[in-house]
Amino acid sequence: MVAMVTDIELIVIAIVTMLTPGGTYRLNYPRECPSPMYCISGLREVIQNGLVAPPGGDFKYFSDMSSKDDLDVIRRAFDELQPRSSSRPLTVAVVEQFINESFEDPSAVLKPWVPSDWTPEPDFLQNIPDSNVKEWAKGLHDLWRDLGRKITDDVKTHPDRHSLIYVPNGIVIPGERFRESYYWDTYWIIKGLLTSGMLQTSRGLTENFVALINKYGFVPNGGRKYYISRSQPPLLAAMVNTIYETTGDIEDIRSTIDALEKEYDFWMFERKKSVYYKRSSYIANVYGFNAKYREPNDEESFGKLTEPYTDNMTRGEQIGFMENYTAACESGWDHSSRWMQYETDDPLRFKLESVRTMRVVPVDLNAYLCHVEMLLSKFYTILGDTSKANYFDLVISDRKRMMQTLFWNEEEGIWFDFDLDKKENLPTDYFYASSFAPLYFKCYDEDSIPNLEERIINYVKKHNLTSYPGGIPVSNQYTGQQWDYPNAWAPMQHMIIEGLNMLNTNESKSIAQTLALTWLKSNYIGWRQTGYMFEKYNATQSGDPGQGGLYKVQKGFGWTNGVALYLINKYKDSLIVPDDVNIGASVDGAATSVIASPVVLITALVASFGVSLVSVYV
């Protein structure tokens, strides 16, 4: 029987209220300046108007700089510079000099950090049979030293001077412009760290998130104040569980449980929707943003990323756009056709201007939260609190019923997002990697889906997922956005490979292995050609980095390395990588080029997609 909304809501509110310290749900919202340079009036406008250019053309750099003195002092100094008459205009040189004198490079407060549990020859390397793979795995393991950072004490003592949020332990960053920690990336980073035997570092990362939950009530998108109006996919419980499965140490649970429940409350109070469908009501979760925290357009790039889209909008439209844009950032899928108008006759079809994230009930978010509920039940059972464990069991069965009704598509044999306006699934001929989230997180009732294994395998075959040389594309729609075709992302490969593996049939395991080997081969070729690991790849060309979106493809790269290390370790006995890779190919002109110039590469990419590439910073 499906409970009516009022019943479920009453139960959820009563019990969550009962569980919340102090009896009521309260979200802290410190009014903080998103970033120092952003809060010097006049300077902010000068930057927004593009009078001065940041290094690499990336305005996020300005938001990441620290002020050398208290903001009031910097403000006064800037006021002094303001032209008193048009005969003394504020010139580029004057502003540049002011920025140089008053602010410092973002790296000043993020010191390179080699985690103390990093060792040159971790155990897992010894068991890799192929020598090329072994050398590559060693190179990946070494990258933890490049991506480790420690936040200096100045950020703690003078928080107003920095956009960075102080956390007590070292962090592992994704790489390049992403020079702070990111929430959901860290789940896959931890998969790799544990492969590398770095338990203490992994625990430190989860402790940092616990500190953020204690401060804000949730984990912000990333470790900067300009990210505190939104979170990212809630994977902290899954991180804790991954650590607990390695250690079996109950302390790993005891020390995080209160924060995990507090975070769960955030999602259940701040990101909840009642959905009335087929004469019943359900509670589901959607991505959104906290207007209480700040204006929706206080984002990190001084409006430079969104300007082209909002220029011709009214103020009201701009606010609606920014709310949905920010909600898309919270999903981690920023940006994607998943959140846009998709009707074929809509002139705004697949245009970022039409972003409507808050009108979509996302299948992956609900699978993540279902998993949180399962883990809270598991953790409370381990801690001996049966009444809380029972409560979460109850919630899980409602969650599964909701997911079966709103997301499961009997014709296609997989789960899809639900459109709140149309009251139906998003078009089922569109492929999105997120459809596999309930499989990976086991959020379904086996009794309600006969032949699940066969259904899922048929779906994989229908979309020829094993046929892509560069990994599974995140979607089958081309929009020029980065969470769309032909980009292939490490976290999605991991989720699909593991989901198929867990189905535990010979065929599903063999497909999982094929997908894993293809992905690793592509990562390896890219690495050999350029010397880098990338944030995303091109599904259509083994070894090529991904493209499109609002910033150029980033190197580093935290979650890609984490997934590669994890999969190398799992498939080491079948993994053989090619010997004859052309070494030295160029990616956006960064590496030494002996075979292709950037122009040749871009021309080749354009030819293979049949469309022009969209990128603000390329």
Ligand SMILES: OC[C@H]1O[C@H](O[C@H]2O[C@H](CO)[C@@H](O)[C@H](O)[C@H]2O)[C@H](O)[C@@H](O)[C@@H]1O
């Ligand atoms: O500045 C643009 C966006 O950059 C981030 O998103 C992308 O990188 C993150 C770090 O790897 C990743 O978690 C996310 O899935 C990517 O789309 C940032 O998280 C966004 O909020 C931001 O708008």
